Amino acid sequence: MTTLDDILALQKTDNVLYAPEIKEPVTESLIVDSSASIGTLSISLYNSTQSSKVYTYITGLAINNNSALFLLQSDGATAYYPSNPTSNGTALSANCAIALGAPGSTRTVTIPYIAGGRIWFCVGSTLTFLLNPGNTGAGLVEPSVSNPSDPNYFLSWDFCEFTYNSFQLYANISYVDFVCLPIALTLTSTTGTVSHVSGMPSNGLATVCSNLIVQNNTDGAGWSQLVVTNNGSNLRALSPTQGIVFNSSLFENYWTSYINQVWAKYVSSPISVNTQASWGTMTGYTSNDRTSLTFSSVGSFTKPSAADIFGANTGAFAPQVENTAQLLNIGARLDAAFNRSTLLIDADQPNNEVVSSYYQNNVTNHYARIVHAANLDGRGYCHPYDDVTPDGGVDQSGFVSDGTPASFLVTVGGGNAHVKREEGQKIAQTKRTMKRSMPWEEDVKVAVVEEDVERDLEKGEHPKLLNELPAPSGGFKLPAFIERYLASYLSKLQSSPLYINRLLPVMVLVQQLMVSVLSISIRPIVSRVFIVAFFIVFYFLGILPSGSEVSTRRRILESSIAAASGNGTVLLQGS
Incomplete structure (x- = not known):
């Protein structure tokens, strides 16, 4: 205290x-x-x-x-x-x-x-x-x-x-x-x-309770034990942490397979955690004996239990003796990714996270998934x-x-x-x-909250949650194969005022100029240049009529040039 x-x-x-x-x-x-x-x-x-x-x-x-x-x-x-x-x-x-x-x-x-x-x-x-x-x-x-x-x-x-x-x-x-x-x-x-x-x-609690029961019927993990009733009516739905208080074996082995997959994934390839603070981005690997996830010179996280993941204050995610603040910061982002089950699909935490990918793994915090979905x-x-x-x-x-x-x-x-x-x-x-x-x-940062005027908040209609700001009207768009490789870097740039107010107008102008130039057909230009060059070469090689035919030769040359310019002049005319 x-x-x-x-x-x-x-x-x-x-x-x-x-x-x-x-x-x-x-x-x-x-x-x-x-x-x-x-x-x-x-x-x-x-x-x-x-x-x-x-x-x-x-x-x-x-x-x-x-x-x-x-x-x-x-x-x-x-x-x-x-x-x-x-x-x-x-x-x-x-x-x-x-x-x-x-x-x-x-x-x-x-x-x-x-x-x-x-x-x-x-x-x-x-x-x-x-x-x-x-x-x-x-x-x-x-x-x-x-x-x-x-x-x-x-x-x-x-x-x-x-x-x-x-x-x-x-x-x-x-x-x-x-x-x-x-x-x-x-x-x-x-x-x-x-x-x-x-x-x-008003029916939010009923929705949460019924969906917890449905999830339990699907995987048998014990989600229905989170529903508390009184005289046959739903009283409340407990979080997994509170459910474990009543039943210490609840979810005991629920995360085991997922944790083992995460630990295996980062044996040879790193996981990066952006602390979003003065420590910057930290890189971690699974230890050779696969017992811990180690961030060099900072500290390690042992394999968490279900209580550690749901509660975030025991075992792997409890305060440690050294580098406590820094490890708690990293642990916060790891724990969020565990609950959202995104560690197998995103090695760059949390900046590559997309809301639509949260809770998609079969092993996830289904309580959080169900409660988020029940909110308007x-x-x-x-x-x-x-x-x-x-x-x-x-x-x-x-x-x-x-x-x-x-x-x-x-x-x-x-x-x-x-x-x-x-x-x-x-x-x-x-x-x-x-x-x-x-x-x-x-841990102070800017938060962006989107307004969705199409969602009816009284009736509980939920359009798909998005994790990106809508692109400005008429905005500049890179080719798909380039955007695929640069997406993680562009997302930060495109959300900044510098991009929207300064860079975007310039890029749109350049795009319009390129489109204007490329919109001119190249084939007519090449064909006309070739025709003119053809007659010039033939003229100087003497293949075209000469001597008394000078005037004819001149007319032929002029006619070819006129044809190349597209003014409709007939190529050959009588003298």
Whole structure:
């Protein structure tokens, strides 16, 4: 419990949130200018369920209050900083259940700067939060989907995650642990730019559960064990990591054959991992004994287990003694590729990744595949490193972010007008984004989010996901055999402003000039030059009429030249 990273990792594993001992700017927190005024943000909470009993809780760490544990009280405006209790399981001393009202109602609340924030929703009941004593103050015991004795276990609840500070608001919908309630995010900046994540339609959970059962009928791997029911109805769908908590042998040998194929592939040929940070691109090979994947002078990764791949925080992908940050960075990209099953088809990670190739192997994270497909825009955090994206690629993690947020709308329930984007609405292309599982300083990059106005977000129609920006109208296109070899290099160039604004117009002009020149038929030019040359040669060799026939010879020569010029003059005429 020393740094913010440590306590957020503890929150994910033990469902307890403490204040950090060291207030350093790491994963989800940045240095806040002490001279700046305390920022606040309005959040609109929209009830799109069929229930009049929907309650919201907002929790996190108050950045401008020494990162103290924070809850928002039921009035939606008053902060509650719990005192450090004397025993575990102490009840909250303030009412923090924010009632949303009848279906179609919107409740507006106000929050200060918060790190590690969550917005919780529960349909049909309030949630139970408890307090434990800690060295840095009270620890918040949060609802758990992996503890059947938790008072919230059989309730219908879910949450989205966010961080709000002087730099930006960053929020995402998370399926890393489970799927339950549809949640959608809409962020509007002070400039009017709108960012949107659609989440699932109202029947999203039913779709996920039924498809997990179908997948289990196909491969018998145990996907149906991820479906949790209550009184015969679907309650939630667990992620594989949470499923393994209940059954340690679940998926035990699921990845074995795939891992062996990956290790065999990189014995003689290298795998390249672009860290997308100061370390650049690293190259690795499988060791001679085929026990580890080694990146020279950096470190190695042993063969991961199913728990390592799904959870990304144990075994092969756990922090190591040396080069921890660098190895975690490489491991993040390897783990994302494992979950997406692209390591056998792409030796250049992650920059050669294409969304349409994700989850295509028979052995893959079918939970992530099914959940992505159930989301109206295909986006949402489905495994710990689902935010790994090729440079210039399409975000998969389901985030919104803006440096100057004006308002933030969070919708629960799915299937309503707030989820449907209007034609022409622009999705924000953020300058910098916050990555949950990597140090801020080493893992900041530009994210590009595409807008698809043809997708009906209410009805859940999903056109094929793309991983490339559409080519500019009238753009320059290389021949296919050249483009095939240069595609990996051209993708970066073609997505840059320099290419679009400067290089592309020049290349189009050159293309048009070449087409104009080549459009002139070469055959007439050659034939006419040959005819003229023929008569000139014959003329000087004396084969053509001479002497008194000079005038005739002259007319013949002139006629040949005229014929070559295409003016229709008859070649031979009488004198």
